[in-house]
Amino acid sequence: MGIVSRDAINQFQALMDQVDESLKKTFQNIHQGYPSETLARFLRAREGNVTKAHKMLVDCLKWRVRSEIDDILAKPILPTDLYRAVRDSHLIGLSGYTREGLPVFAIGVGLSTYDKASVNYYVQSHIQINEYRDRVILPSATKKFGRHIGHGVKVLDMSGLKLSSLSQIKLLTIISTIDDLNYPEKTVTYYIVNAPYVFSACWKVVKPLLQERTKKKIQVLPGCGQDDLLKIMDYSSLPHFCRREGSGSSRHLGNAADNCFSLDHPFHQQHYNYMKEQSLIREPVKPIKQGSVHVELPESSVEGTEIAKTLESELQKFGNQSGLSGSLEDLKINDDKK
Numbered sequence: 334m335g336i337v338s339r340d341a342i343n344q345f346q347a348l349m350d351q352v353d354e355s356l357k358k359t360f361q362n363i364h365q366g367y368p369s370e371t372l373a374r375f376l377r378a379r380e381g382n383v384t385k386a387h388k389m390l391v392d393c394l395k396w397r398v399r400s401e402i403d404d405i406l407a408k409p410i411l412p413t414d415l416y417r418a419v420r421d422s423h424l425i426g427l428s429g430y431t432r433e434g435l436p437v438f439a440i441g442v443g444l445s446t447y448d449k450a451s452v453n454y455y456v457q458s459h460i461q462i463n464e465y466r467d468r469v470i471l472p473s474a475t476k477k478f479g480r481h482i483g484h485g486v487k488v489l490d491m492s493g494l495k496l497s498s499l500s501q502i503k504l505l506t507i508i509s510t511i512d513d514l515n516y517p518e519k520t521v522t523y524y525i526v527n528a529p530y531v532f533s534a535c536w537k538v539v540k541p542l543l544q545e546r547t548k549k550k551i552q553v554l555p556g557c558g559q560d561d562l563l564k565i566m567d568y569s570s571l572p573h574f575c576r577r578e579g580s581g582s583s584r585h586l587g588n589a590a591d592n593c594f595s596l597d598h599p600f601h602q603q604h605y606n607y608m609k610e611q612s613l614i615r616e617p618v619k620p621i622k623q624g625s626v627h628v629e630l631p632e633s634s635v636e637g638t639e640i641a642k643t644l645e646s647e648l649q650k651f652g653n654q655s656g657l658s659g660s661l662e663d664l665k666i667n668d669d670k671k
Contacts, residue, residue, distance in 0.1 A: 337376040341383050345372045348387045356394040362403050362464075363393075365472050370483050377546070378517035393515045400628045406464050407615045408626050409608035410454060416605065417596045418449035419458050426593030427470065427600040428488070429570025434478035435521065436470050436485035439572035439593050443494035443527070447504050453625035459508050460628060463516050465604050484521050486565075488558065490574045492527040510631045523551045526558035526575055 364371035379385035410416040424441025474482040554561045557575045573591045
């Protein structure tokens, strides 16, 4: 994921020693006992430039304080039926670990609809999974494998990707910008599987827009990707949509224990129970508050905006060619559901 010099890390650390105590406190929740490795991540995200990396990290820490990110794992989405709806429409889960101990996150890009709740709930849920990964999953993996594990891999299932994906672009741009600015270099490789023609058409025009370090992380695998993924993980860690060709859907599978997107999967059960326990620890007497957490949303990056516009244009062209064109107004994300 790129090498940064010890001298750059030392310079960066000297600058961080001067920040306010409130920022130092939230920094501890980020680095989890590995400050140098965390500084290296931000340096890689800014091509080794200490000044730019320092600004990026300080901006991240200020965002965490303003949006109360340190407390977000004590704010479960309630009621459970609403959270289940979020999980059913934002397909993400932990399927296992690589042989090196890296967590394998599966994402159902093509079949995620993001239409069961407001944008705030989806952003809240995404950040909570990020924080649970960083504060629970990665530290546990570090302890189990006896070495620092600070990142993972993602397997992106493109099954079902179609013109209606236009409705996701706004929210996906928000989520990807949050990750780029506040959780940089947390994924070492993105594996894309089950890619339909519409993805291939878009990928050709989007790829040149990506930064070189991002392009190096993306691997488009043939079919469901099983043969290639088995080189780095056991069969038991494969996402369910990679276990056989033509699985047809990344949304549903008969056995909840195998479908890592389901709220009934052990990962989501442990994650959700952890948040409910944290909420009771913070406020043992008061009832758990319902309602979404309003996280400060970032302005879209120039790169992200350009990519989103290009995707929108290409998907519209594809729709026109396929006789599927429709009003973009009909495909916008519904921000009114609260």
